[in-house]
Amino acid sequence: MTHLPPDVHPDIRINSYGWYLRKRFGCRVSKVNVDAGFTCPNRDGSRGVGGCIYCDNSSFSPDATQAHISIEEQMEAGMAYHRRRLGSEKFIIYFQKFTNTYDSVERLQDCYRRALSHPDVIGISVGTRPDALSDAAAELLAGIARKKYVCLELGLQSTDDDILALINRGHTVAEYIATAKKVSGRGFDLCTHLIYGFPGESRASFLKSVDLLVALGVHSVKLHQLHAVQGTRLAALYAEGKFVPLTRDEYVAAAADFLELLPAAISVQRLYGSAPLAIRVAPEWNLKNNQLWYAILNELKKRDSWQGKRSADRHV
């Protein structure tokens, strides 16, 4: 094997986000999810109704929200879990559920400030949509980033407008590009979320998405397979035979191809998604915990390859 790029972990051959955080902060850092009770403009009618076709409808029921528990209590419970399980020393509070910039800037400021007030919290990660980041919210995050770590997680899912329309995303690729440019150079990391396996999507068009991430200078990426859960439009399409899930081997091969093209400097936050067994519809790969993550890493090893091995082939 030739020399691996310095950004790549020598054992797993990718620049995992955990590895990136350890290099940057010098200790084990974990992300702790909190639910601050935000909603989504693609469900409340301001941008769309019904939401993305794969969106878990049950997660919008009041029973499924944790927002009645204070941010501080959710943080304490999450940090205790990660300290116990992984020996984590520092934490990034992850505003994950729904659209976490979709409210007044005063409310956003209050939520982020409360998360950052704990001495073991080094920063925040904020999940949102490309059509839901106001100039004032971007300015707020830029101000926080002057003192703390900030990662903005933008859901893009596909770089094909036809697919975005098909899945009822309610935004376009152009809106993602505009938002990525708006936050560029503001002092915080940009993570982009992608999904592979949409109806009608080819592996070649999925792999082309790497070009856009590189052109926009994203810092990290989250990827997962398209999967259907109960009660979604996607589950209905599956029942009608209009959504044919990828096989496990197809997904593993495509994810390994993606990693080979992805420059080593872009860290990898996620390579698969999982849904609770009780609501999972398809695909049914019978994999536990991190098995898909390791299947992809093993595929790279089998190829004697690594993240970014082929990035120069495309990005010249």
Ligand code: SF4
């Ligand atoms: S943007 Fe997220 S929360 Fe909103 S409908 Fe789509 S998947 Fe659901």
